[in-house]
Amino acid sequence: MTALPGFTIRAAEESDRAQFINLARLAFMPTRSQADVEKEMQAEPLNPPGGQGWVLADQAGNLAGRYRHLELALFFQGVQFSMAGVAGVAVAPERRGQKIAQGLIEHTLQRFHEQQIPLSMLYPFQHGFYRKLGWAWVGDTRQYRVSARHIPLYSERVNVMTYRDDLQASIKAVYQEAAQQHNGWLQREPNRWKGYFEPEAGQEIYVYAEAGTLLGYMVIEFTHLEPTKTQWAIVVQEWVALTAAAYRGLIGFLASLRDQVTTIVWNTDPKDPFPHLISEQRCDPAIPTLPFEFGLTHRFGATGGGFMWRLVDVMKALELRPINPGVPFAIAFNIIDPVFGEQQISVDFVEQKMCPTQQPAATSITISVEHLTQLFCGMRSASELQWLGAIEIEGDSTLLPKLDAAWQATPPFCWDFF
Template sequence: MEIRQLTMDDFEERMALSQFAFQFQLTPESLESRRKKYLPEQDWGAFDENGEMLSALMLIPLETWIQGKLFAMGGIAGVATWPEARRQGCVSKLLVRTLETMKNNGQTISMLHPFAFGFYRKFGYEFTIERKKYTIETRKLPPRLETPGQVKRMPKPDIELLNAVYTAYASLYSGTLVRTWDWWENRILTKTGSFAVYYNEDDKPEGYVFYQIESGKMTIHDWASTTETSRVALWTFVGNHDSMITETSLVAAIDDPLPFLLADPRVKQEVIPYFMSRIVDAEAFVGQYPWASGAREEAVSLRLSDAHAPWNDGLFRLVWSADGEGRLMRVEDEGALSAGWGTPEEAVACDIQALTAMLAGNRKPSLLREVGRISGPEAGIALLERRIPERTTHLMDFF
């Protein structure tokens, strides 16, 4: 089996596989439109000895916010295999190759939307992002309130303005994407709908809503509010459509406080497990991660297991400076652990999924220990918990 990046010569076969796997049909015009935008360097394929494509996936170069800092991220998407080639290890080999590629590219974390969580857990990915979906009857919408500033409809989307508001909002969470101009044009603005922007008293934009009304129902495609005033003003704008709509639906961050703020909080809420993440290069990721500060330099031994990325597998020293700089250093000789670092038996033991859950998924080490996902001395786990800042995960996009 050969694993390689695709070329333009593979376009037809890749499109045929995608249409079959994801059950859609492209018109000849749509196929040609895709051909013009096709980026073969983002596609990887597994091929048999006759050069026939067995399986393929996309590796998209992206950036994600984690703890208020940008990280280079490899987005896995479009994973597809012909039925006769399934259960032959095609996707396994592709994922291992993409891990190596991401490491070489400096992409220290990867994310994907799983067709099955259990399948991707086998390859080191862990569930990190869940969201809430609201469906609210019009009579239960938040009350319409007077606010300073004003909400203005935006007849033609101003990407620069919208992206500035989005970035301020997205940076408050871990897992949100950096949106490029191309992302806005080809991922966001392809949806039908209208924008409205909240401007404060100084005429500075602080929030927006992207919505569509059809058959008496409002669907909110995209929402960003960077202040409480902008949140209230945008909900007042939504409420001003009460004569036109019977209900409103939107997807929000898992920590969204809306039900608490409603007069009648008995609205339909669905918690939706959404995306998975995986630390690709633990040493590099730890060095970039904005840890919490401490009173002095501190350290813990960490026994990390990773079946598919050997550079992450082994015994390490995790060292923090007082100001929150972290270093993960491999211990080549377990007998050489000096006093103060603890013995190998005293190391906190976890797999790459658990480490990802702690650092990119907002899961507390104490919880993971309680449910048997990590083990080790209570003091070491407590130290980890003190040094990992809390930040809710969220993702408004899909790939």
């Protein structure tokens, strides 16, 4: 653990409000005044439902750092996992470079481990910083900036209508049903929906319904992407579709706006078939783009390096995670963890479950907690990591394909930011 002499890490108190907000301002919005930011955040509780602020204070009560722990849950392979979100990590400018952030993160991981939380998630300011503390990049997001005229005009678009206040419960139900079928989507508690149905200027919600039953929706934002700001674009901030018809209807609705809107920005997960539906696999020619620098190839989509996950209570995470059917086998994991040290866990893979056992397995894999997290969520495979020399195996190497088959899953995606 990183020593921070002269400082105390404690829960945030109301008397910390001004400093707590100012640290966030200096880290995330330094061009704004303290007064403006305080006024904007005056109605926000320091410790909102499902959230707890933490601070690093010196003996005089001056804050050197802060973060917020969010008590969340997410779905993975049809199972709901408790998850600790880490948000708003900020260090006073005069204290940066003194391992303050590292000390805060190590503290929060110790707390999560004591609470037997299987997973933690955050959106990093630098992936490399958190990777050194065991987090793994798993949030692979895709974005397509395409011409509205290249999107198919599906006939199901006639079932799209504008949002009404009486549709709130139906939208929440659609999200909940979809979330249980997707890896990484959050279990949205009431506080996560706060403000959702009060979109900012330029934002709109549209829904897809058949015979009075809501089957999908999307949140869009009107904006300009080109320097002259003469052409309208729509950024799709969130879309949810329970059926293929709802999916086609939402896409067709966007296409029907082609006389008003030039560009559609479609944000999505890597498995979405959207890029195969476009008539031209290229970015909208109406907006400036860099050349692709690879032969006769057009720039089309972009990959976003988003959120990170970390296994915290590894034993609990393994016990919760279902595996795919297959022949039983056993592996011992020698886990290298930069915060908790080395840990050895032997696991029986049997009856679509992982069962930690006291019986040592004949085959062992030495692996970092970062790479174990990526295997756990389906982001990477053990065979790939062995090929790269990122893991070491002792014993029967033919078990690696079995491990890959057992853990094969769609990598996580998430609509929520924090």
